[in-house]
Amino acid sequence: MADRVPFWKSKSLSEMTAGEWESLCDGCGKCCLQKLEDEDSGKVYYTRVVCRYMTDDCRCSQYQRRHELVPNCVWLKPEDVDQFFWLPDTCAYRIVAEGRDLPDWHPLVARDANRIHAVDASIQHWDLVRDNEVPEEDWEEYIIDNQ
Ligand code: SF4
Numbered sequence: 728m729a730d731r732v733p734f735w736k737s738k739s740l741s742e743m744t745a746g747e748w749e750s751l752c753d754g755c756g757k758c759c760l761q762k763l764e765d766e767d768s769g770k771v772y773y774t775r776v777v778c779r780y781m782t783d784d785c786r787c788s789q790y791q792r793r794h795e796l797v798p799n800c801v802w803l804k805p806e807d808v809d810q811f812f813w814l815p816d817t818c819a820y821r822i823v824a825e826g827r828d829l830p831d832w833h834p835l836v837a838r839d840a841n842r843i844h845a846v847d848a849s850i851q852h853w854d855l856v857r858d859n860e861v862p863e864e865d866w867e868e869y870i871i872d873n874q
């Protein structure tokens with residue numbers, strides 16, 4: 728019997744259940760990097776300055792309180808899909824929004840939450856600094872070319 732079509736291929740982002748939506752996050756940690764926006768062009772630059780609450784395995788140590796503690800903590804919602812262009816190219820929400828296939832290292836495809844780290848698709852092995860270790864006026868020095 729043919730396998731059922733997985734939900735990320737059969738449903739739009741707005742059709743997913745809360746559990747499906749949560750499971751779509753690959754845990755790469757890239758959205759927890761501080762970003763700088765060029766006010767003139769609107770272009771968003773990623774830096775290797777990471778939120779102070781990120782753990783060594785790219786999890787949030789303050790998940791329940793994250794929006795209270797970090798006002799600019801990313802809160803992705805299906806209704807904001809037209810804003811997803813600034814997300815990393817590898818972000819699963821952006822991939823699904825753009826009608827692309829999830830990569831084979833994605834936890835839902837690989838059925839292994841550590842595969843993403845093993846293939847360096849997360850920021851786990853990046854040379855990062857914490858946002859409480861570097862003054863905000865210096866973040867520009869940490870801009871990275873790709874994410
Ligand atoms: S960039 Fe996307 S997939 Fe990666 S941790 Fe953030 S929300 Fe999840």
Ligand code: SF4
Pocket residue numbers: 758759778779780781782786787788789790793794797800801
């Ligand atoms: S508070 Fe937000 S930005 Fe910081 S680690 Fe947690 S989810 Fe990421």
